[in-house]
Amino acid sequence: MTFDHLPWHRPTSYDDLPCVRDDRLDLTYRAFGERVEAVAEQLAARGVTAGSVVAVMLPNRVELLVAIMAAWRLGAAATPINPTFTATEAGHQIGDSGAVVVVTTDPAAVHGGATVLGVDDLATTPAGTLPPATTAPNDLALLVYTSGSTGRPKGVMLDHANIEAMIASMGEAIAVTGDDHCLLVLPLFHVNAICVSWLTPMSVGGQLSVLQRFHPVEFLQAIERLRPTYFSAVPTIYSHLVALPEEVRADVSSVRFAVCGAAPAPPELFAAVEKRFGFPLVEGYGLSEGTCASTCNPVDGVRKPGTVGPALPGQIVAIMAPDGTMAPTGERGEVVIKGGNVMRGYLNRPEATAETLGDGWLHTGDVGILDADGYLRIVDRIKDMIIRGGENIYPKEIENVLHGDPSVLEAAVVGGADPVYGEVVVAFVSPQPGGGIDVDALLARCREELTKVKVPVAVHVLDVLPKNPVGKIDKPALRARLAGE
Known part of the structure; x- marks a missing residue:
């Protein structure tokens, strides 16, 4: 493993090349490495050592990348x-x-028992006090949190070997070179943005431009001004771009391809993007537990609409029947994955880890079909997940908040169709016997305890929630009720 994406392993030929920029900073590889070293010294002074964890709670900006690398610098x-x-x-x-x-960004905020380091207080010039870095493949690198069936987010443990495998896999698939320049618009708390947009081009001396937020017109202006060669985004972003008035034009000729992932998208959207902007849009698929991506339609090659492409290099994607055998071509079953990109496990969750990885395969919880050419089509979801504009939302977490209201007897959250976001959060609740529910107060509780995207767009009060034959709340019936409205 080369670990060329790490500043202390980078080839010296990268030193003076442009590395990363946002709307305030523009750093070469040497300057980026110096900032990493300086912040690593600050973290070390605050008790960070090999095996520690550093939380980075920042909007998209260069310092977020510096802080992650600074943690890695210390092991x-x-x-x-x-x-x-x-x-x-x-x-x-x-x-x-x-x-x-x-x-x-808010050093005055109380964050449990952890020491708070304000982003404006990050050092920029190292003092040279640290010993040489030692980075081992099995060192824990990222804890990416994803919700599960219990409704409490759990930490996906990704080590440096996982990340290196992902960089190699994606880099080969998109034929990334030092001439590539990625425009990053996805939030950097997602492993997609970290691996595909940042670390993959950094591993070969490419460039990264970081946008803090997405606005359709401003995004096109950024492409025209910065001249990136690729970017990765979610279907909602592409929907906004193709919905722009025809008179909104920009020179996007620098873009050799774009990636779409994180949520299902209709084939018509891909055709509309390619027709309007002229570059190929390739759809990929993966999980945080697989360090981001496991399949992708090829940039140069056959792209099959309605599929998420074949397995990326170095990975195996298969379809498993309920009895644990591999389903034949053309038959549906659970999508399972093997490769060096598959996570170490869930932090302090041995049962969840065993359930997901116990037989040597990463069980995705998604139902798919492989065709004769190895292209994967996702046809259903086993997991009860809502995907809002590419953001994974797990109903149980929201249901826990709803159940916290003493007026609520039962609660169920499902995804409702939305023309912009694909799905939005919709809640169904029933009151305690003889009582009632104040919907406004319930929504206020949600706003206090949940991120905006998780707050239900509607709360439907029913006398009794429908049940299936075994007594569980019948969510398919609730989805059908929404669809029939």
């Missing part, structure tokens, strides 16, 4: 936190991960 892991999280949500991740330091 520590980083856990990126959604900067829009409520104190409850952030507190769970900080506490569960055991983070020693939190790097954030």
